[in-house]
Amino acid sequence: MVAGHGMVGARFAEEVRRRDPDGRRVRLTVLGAEPRPAYNRVLLSTVLGGGLTAQATALHPPGWAARHRVDLRTGVAVTAIDRAARVVRCSDGTTERYDELVLATGSRAWLPPLEGLADERVVTFRDLDDCERILALARPGARFAVLGGGLLGCEAARGLAGRGVRVTVVHPASHLMERQLDAGAGEVLAATLARLGIDVRLGFSAVAWEPDFGLRGADGELVAADALVVSAGVRAEAGLAADTGIAVDRGVLVDDRLATSDDRVHAIGDCAQHPGTPAGLVQPGWEQAAVLADLLTGTDPAARYGGTRAVTRLKARDVDLATVGDPAVFGVDGVDGADGAEVLRFADPHGGRYATLALHGDRVVGGAMIGLPEAAASMIQYYDTGQPAPSDRLGLLFGRALPGAPETADPGRLPAAAVVCRCNSVTKGALVAAWRDGHTDVPALARATRATTGCGSCGDAVRGICTWLAESDPPTQTALTPVPEEGAA
Numbered sequence: 001m002v003a004g005h006g007m008v009g010a011r012f013a014e015e016v017r018r019r020d021p022d023g024r025r026v027r028l029t030v031l032g033a034e035p036r037p038a039y040n041r042v043l044l045s046t047v048l049g050g051g052l053t054a055q056a057t058a059l060h061p062p063g064w065a066a067r068h069r070v071d072l073r074t075g076v077a078v079t080a081i082d083r084a085a086r087v088v089r090c091s092d093g094t095t096e097r098y099d100e101l102v103l104a105t106g107s108r109a110w111l112p113p114l115e116g117l118a119d120e121r122v123v124t125f126r127d128l129d130d131c132e133r134i135l136a137l138a139r140p141g142a143r144f145a146v147l148g149g150g151l152l153g154c155e156a157a158r159g160l161a162g163r164g165v166r167v168t169v170v171h172p173a174s175h176l177m178e179r180q181l182d183a184g185a186g187e188v189l190a191a192t193l194a195r196l197g198i199d200v201r202l203g204f205s206a207v208a209w210e211p212d213f214g215l216r217g218a219d220g221e222l223v224a225a226d227a228l229v230v231s232a233g234v235r236a237e238a239g240l241a242a243d244t245g246i247a248v249d250r251g252v253l254v255d256d257r258l259a260t261s262d263d264r265v266h267a268i269g270d271c272a273q274h275p276g277t278p279a280g281l282v283q284p285g286w287e288q289a290a291v292l293a294d295l296l297t298g299t300d301p302a303a304r305y306g307g308t309r310a311v312t313r314l315k316a317r318d319v320d321l322a323t324v325g326d327p328a329v330f331g332v333d334g335v336d337g338a339d340g341a342e343v344l345r346f347a348d349p350h351g352g353r354y355a356t357l358a359l360h361g362d363r364v365v366g367g368a369m370i371g372l373p374e375a376a377a378s379m380i381q382y383y384d385t386g387q388p389a390p391s392d393r394l395g396l397l398f399g400r401a402l403p404g405a406p407e408t409a410d411p412g413r414l415p416a417a418a419v420v421c422r423c424n425s426v427t428k429g430a431l432v433a434a435w436r437d438g439h440t441d442v443p444a445l446a447r448a449t450r451a452t453t454g455c456g457s458c459g460d461a462v463r464g465i466c467t468w469l470a471e472s473d474p475p476t477q478t479a480l481t482p483v484p485e486e487g488a489a
């Protein structure tokens with residue numbers, strides 16, 4: 001039994017059916033509170049920006065659940081868990097027995113304690129309904145305030161500005177995305193958004209939404225707006241677990257087997273809290289879904305989830321921003337190089353470029369890059385592979401190819417272990433293996449490995465690898481000619 005049919009609950013069902021296609025080992029019931037089958041929530045920013053339709057975000061084709069022996073009930077929430085009887089109660093009045101219960105209830109948008117938020121022109125940014133409401137209000141020339149200058153607030157602001165909406169981002173902290181960026185990077189991001197026509201007000205402590213006027217600050221200042229998008233953070237949906245006495249902190253506490261304090265109840269995705277795992281990203285949830293499917297189908301009883309390395313990317317047209325690692329190591333709280341890290345920094349506010357990298361010895365342990373896509377790709381490779389960074393720090397900071405360094409622009413020289421699709425943890429080596437198995441174009445590689453099916457930002461990289469393979473290992477010769485490239489094995 002799975003509670004939650006979002007990105008991770010849906011992936012869990014898929015992973016179970018990959019291992020148990022006929023449903024002989026595991027009977028699957030999935031209850032989802034939303035009125036529709038699961039969709040790719042990560043792509044909502046792209047929908048808001050006009051790059052995709054809502055329909056294109058569906059994770060499974062129509063009828064997938066029935067064809068795969070999944071008893072999917074949409075529009076039905078689990079309302080309570082009776083652990084002694086191993087029964088869940090549902091919002092439609094029914095009860096369901098379970099042998100194993102998987103909580104994949106995600107997280108919800110947090111509403112700060114402001115006056116006036118119960119207004120139809122105030123919308124959070126979490127699901128497709130929110131997205132549709134925002135779009136209905138987003139006429140060209142309309143004035144929007146976005147409350148919260150974190151990752152999602154910036155993405156929402158960029159999407160709206162691209163539709164001709166006049167946007168002001170208000171943020172209580174002294175720089176944008178302070179949970180991921182140091183002050184210098186935050187300033188460059190604010191300047192980049194300003195160039196795209198977005199007004200950014202920092203240190204703005206909002207106290208009330210005044211429907212016919214806008215957003216009022218603590219010092220009386222008014223940000224004139226017709227509508228408000230609240231993007232002030234999320235909270236794990238852990239209430240069901242807490243109510244039944246399962247251990248909960250910020251999320252439902254789980255171990256490396258994704259078990260909660262009750263061995264029969266598991267938690268994966270945004271609602272789960274695993275030590276050392278970043279919150280609010282899809283990659284950890286999808287990795288957890290695969291591990292739990294291994295365990296619950298009996299495919300691999302030794303499977304364990306060991307945590308995920310955090311990489312964050314802003315998905316906003318004309319803004320290239322990526323961060324890795326724990327921001328504390330490069331001085332996000334104003335203290336340079338916490339834990340004795342060596343911190344490298346480059347700032348070009350005028351050109352919209354910024355780089356900061358933190359190293360422990362010769363390992364990249366954190367960093368943030370704006371407007372430097374090559375350097376960002378190189379930073380991510382060093383961070384992922386743990387490969388020693390070159391002593392030429394200037395070359396490292398700017399992602400220049402050096403002997404022995406990961407080469408990111410040339411797919412042929414990319415190491416096989418390099419992660420190409422972050423959301424689905426697909427390496428270059430896995431793409432090469434799929435190619436050799438006969439998946440010789442981008443859609444086929446996507447079907448075989450799932451690369452490009454998360455946030456989609458690896459699309460160019462996968463196309464590049466495909467072009468390189470078509471030249472170095474053309475499909476007609478695969479049986480005869482081994483790939484001559486050593487990094488690809």
Ligand SMILES: Cc1cc2nc3c(=O)[nH]c(=O)nc-3n(C[C@H](O)[C@H](O)[C@H](O)COP(=O)(O)OP(=O)(O)OC[C@H]3O[C@@H](n4cnc5c(N)ncnc54)[C@H](O)[C@@H]3O)c2cc1C
Binds near residue numbers: 034043
């Ligand atoms: C606009 C936006 C952009 C994002 N961009 C990125 C990105 O670029 N990269 C990234 O890694 N992550 C991104 N995220 C975060 C990512 O979407 C989440 O990490 C991911 O959706 C988590 O999946 P989940 O299944 O745990 O939760 P969800 O996808 O939230 O799904 C949980 C589901 O459970 C349902 N549910 C809740 N309670 C119950 C109940 N009691 N009974 C039944 N069902 C219930 C909910 O209605 C929901 O449908 C973004 C999120 C948003 C909103």
